[in-house]
Amino acid sequence: xxxxxxxxxxxxxxxxxxxxxxxxxxxxxxxxxxxxxxxxxxxxxxxxxxxxxxxxxxxxxxxxxxxxxxxxxxxxxxxxxxxxxxxxxxxxxxxxxxxxxxxxxxxxxxxxxxxxxxxxxxxxxxxxxxxxxxxxxxxxxxxxxxxxxxxxxxxxxxxxxxxxxxxxxxxxxxxxxxxxxxxxxxxxxxxxxxxxxxxxxxxxxxxxxxxxxxxxxxxxxxxxxxxxxxxxxxxxxxxxxxxxxxxxxxxxxxxxxxxxxxxxxxxxxxxxxxxxxxxxxxxxxxxxxxxxxxxxxxxxxxxxxxxxxxxxxxxxxxxxxxxxxxxxxxxxxxxxxxxxxxxxxxxxxxxxxxxxxxxxxxxxxxxxxxxxxxxxxxxxxxxxxxxxxxxxxxxxxxxxxxxxxxxxxxxxxxxxxxxxxxxxxxxxxxxxxxxxxxxxxxxxxxxxxxxxxxxxxxxxxxxxxxxxxxxxxxxxxxxxxxxxxxxxxxxxxxxxxxxxxxxxxxxxxxxxxxxxxxxxxxxxxxxxxxxxxxxxxxxxxxxxxxxxxxxxxxxxxxxxxxxxxxxxxxxxxxxxxxxxxxxxxxxxxxxxxxxxxxxxxxxxxxxxxxxxxx
Numbered sequence: 001x002x003x004x005x006x007x008x009x010x011x012x013x014x015x016x017x018x019x020x021x022x023x024x025x026x027x028x029x030x031x032x033x034x035x036x037x038x039x040x041x042x043x044x045x046x047x048x049x050x051x052x053x054x055x056x057x058x059x060x061x062x063x064x065x066x067x068x069x070x071x072x073x074x075x076x077x078x079x080x081x082x083x084x085x086x087x088x089x090x091x092x093x094x095x096x097x098x099x100x101x102x103x104x105x106x107x108x109x110x111x112x113x114x115x116x117x118x119x120x121x122x123x124x125x126x127x128x129x130x131x132x133x134x135x136x137x138x139x140x141x142x143x144x145x146x147x148x149x150x151x152x153x154x155x156x157x158x159x160x161x162x163x164x165x166x167x168x169x170x171x172x173x174x175x176x177x178x179x180x181x182x183x184x185x186x187x188x189x190x191x192x193x194x195x196x197x198x199x200x201x202x203x204x205x206x207x208x209x210x211x212x213x214x215x216x217x218x219x220x221x222x223x224x225x226x227x228x229x230x231x232x233x234x235x236x237x238x239x240x241x242x243x244x245x246x247x248x249x250x251x252x253x254x255x256x257x258x259x260x261x262x263x264x265x266x267x268x269x270x271x272x273x274x275x276x277x278x279x280x281x282x283x284x285x286x287x288x289x290x291x292x293x294x295x296x297x298x299x300x301x302x303x304x305x306x307x308x309x310x311x312x313x314x315x316x317x318x319x320x321x322x323x324x325x326x327x328x329x330x331x332x333x334x335x336x337x338x339x340x341x342x343x344x345x346x347x348x349x350x351x352x353x354x355x356x357x358x359x360x361x362x363x364x365x366x367x368x369x370x371x372x373x374x375x376x377x378x379x380x381x382x383x384x385x386x387x388x389x390x391x392x393x394x395x396x397x398x399x400x401x402x403x404x405x406x407x408x409x410x411x412x413x414x415x416x417x418x419x420x421x422x423x424x425x426x427x428x429x430x431x432x433x434x435x436x437x438x439x440x441x442x443x444x445x446x447x448x449x450x451x452x453x454x455x456x457x458x459x460x461x462x463x464x465x466x467x468x469x470x471x472x473x474x475x476x477x478x479x480x481x482x483x484x485x486x487x488x489x490x491x492x493x494x495x496x497x498x499x500x501x502x503x504x505x506x507x508x509x510x511x512x513x514x515x516x517x518x519x520x521x522x523x524x525x526x527x528x529x530x531x532x533x534x535x536x537x538x539x540x541x542x543x544x545x546x547x548x549x550x551x552x553x554x555x556x557x558x559x560x561x562x563x564x565x566x567x568x569x570x571x572x573x574x575x576x577x578x579x580x581x582x583x584x585x586x587x588x589x590x591x592x593x594x595x596x597x598x599x600x601x602x603x604x605x606x607x608x609x610x611x612x613x614x
Contacts, residue, residue: 065358067314189219189230193240205245205252209259212238216263221270228270235267236278242304243282243297251413261304268308276318279305283321291325292333294343296415302326302350312357319354326351330364335375335393338429342414344368345436352443359447361457366444370460373437376430377468378475399430401475410436435480441465442487445494454498462491 041049190196203211221228242260245252268275279301286298305311305322313319326347335341351365375393378401405424410432417429441461448454465488473481523532533539 061310061312064310064313189215189234190237191230191233193237193244196237196241205256208256209263212260212263231267232271232274235264235271236274238264238267239275239278239282239301243301246297246300247295254412257300261307264304265308275308279318280321283325287325292329294329299343299346299415306350306353311354323354327362327364330368337419338426339415339417341372341433342410342417342429344372345410345433346412346415348440352440352447355447361448361451366457366461369437369440370464373434373464373468376434378472399434399475400427405431405477407431407435407477407480431477431480435483438465438483438487442490445491449494449498455495455502458491458495462488462495465491
């Protein structure tokens with residue numbers, strides 16, 4: 001007997017020994033053998049791989065921008081590539097971070113890569129977070145810019161497209177946030193907006209990004225299989241909460257909204273359908289209930305769309321409805337207050353940011369910009385019927401040009417400018433609107449300079465800017481006058497270049513072909529039945545065709561004769577059969593009638609005999 005087997009049987013029952021032996025055997029069968037790993041790439045190979053990946057992504061984006069459909073082979077290759085990337089990621093995670101029953105091991109976490117402040121996904125799952133569920137993630141995980149200038153102006157507050165501005169908390173603020181949480185408290189993952197409001201009831205606005213990242217860390221999909229579904233619902237709740245915060249009367253700091261939008265952007269990589277569906281529901285609600293009176297939350301959602309989704313696609317399930325709504329507002333809304341002009345200017349800025357890569361022409365944008373400038377000019381614009389269609393806007397939109405008025409940049413919260421604001425604040429807002437509209441005109445000219453209809457599109461813009469530069473200079477500050485002068489010169493130069501580059505339409509040039517001429521040839525003994533073709537091959541071919549035609553006609557004639565003969569013979573045979581049939585028919589009828597007559601006579605004779613006997 002095997003010594004190990006004998007040692008195993010000493011002091012144990014037979015059943016227990018066999019059970020342990022079978023268990024050890026199963027463990028040996030399930031042990032994974034060592035597998036060869038992939039070769040480690042050097043820096044050049046890594047850079048080349050990243051370059052190829054970025055190149056493929058850009059080609060895919062250009063294909064979507066042009067509206068081209070992927071071929072079946074490309075779709076199969078893309079699917080295979082996605083599967084390989086997914087398996088590669090899983091393999092890498094399994095090699096770098098072995099998950100235990102309670103989470104990642106401490107050694108693997110300590111050796112993980114440093115946090116990247118540009119991505120909300122780059123946070124560490126600390127041991128204390130998984131075990132005691134208390135600490136908040138490290139300070140570097142939430143970069144934030146808390147300067148006063150950052151909370152005010154258009155181009156700086158709500159970045160449109162690309163990466164949304166980073167958010168950083170100071171050491172003191174993070175210490176207070178950590179201190180305020182109970183070490184044994186476990187944040188629940190809100191599954192509705194009411195639950196999120198309840199969870200953030202005693203949480204300040206500055207703590208919302210940290211709380212959001214804490215929830216994402218506690219409910220990371222690697223920790224539990226059900227966490228992915230919970231985070232999907234939480235992402236839709238977060239979209240609703242961002243709009244809810246912007247609609248509050250307290251005007252939350254914009255860097256808080258930007259931090260939350262960054263979280264939505266990161267979640268959209270994993271839950272694109274959930275977030276896209278939530279935004280589409282929001283857009284439908286806007287169009288049905290407040291198409292011409294959007295709220296601050298609606299504008300924040302439109303801004304988030306440009307940062308989360310690809311706005312250069314020819315058709316997108318989220319971006320296209322958003323663009324249709326913005327075009328509807330610019331075309332149908334007749335501004336009645338300065339806040340309406342601020343909303344239209346913000347949507348115009350969003351429109352240009354949406355078209356930053358695709359450069360598609362938006363006619364509503366040009367019309368709205370020119371009408372907005374004409375309504376804000378201190379002097380009356382010339383009534384040129386060929387310039388543009390001017391709307392009848394309120395007369396109090398005109399800039400008075402007070403000497404003490406200073407220019408500033410347009411702020412996001414100018415969309416809530418009160419109608420009864422002081423006169424000085426109204427004048428500052430009008431100057432900011434004029435300056436922003438002039439910048440929009442310059443940006444539109446640079447974006448659409450390659451369009452074939454550029455002169456017709458920007459002739460009204462050039463006329464309006466020239467009128468402002470010539471008649472409104474005394475009533476405008478020097479920085480605004482300089483911007484107007486530069487924009488007018490730029491557009492005027494681009495118009496001249498476009499007119500020079502425009503060529504008239506021409507028919508396709510064909511080289512003139514001379515008429516073919518032939519020297520006539522006379523034949524003294526001309527015979528019309530004879531062919532006079534100098535080309536021997538062509539003559540032989542014509543002769544063969546004539547013979548073929550003749551033989552074909554003869555064959556057809558013989559076939560017709562044969563057909564007539566067969567028809568005559570068939571008819572004769574049929575007539576003979578009909579005569580024989582008629583004879584046979586008459587004979588049978590005569591026999592039947594004869595038999596019937598005989599039987600009738602016998603019947604009558606028998607009947608008479610019976611009557612005589614009576």
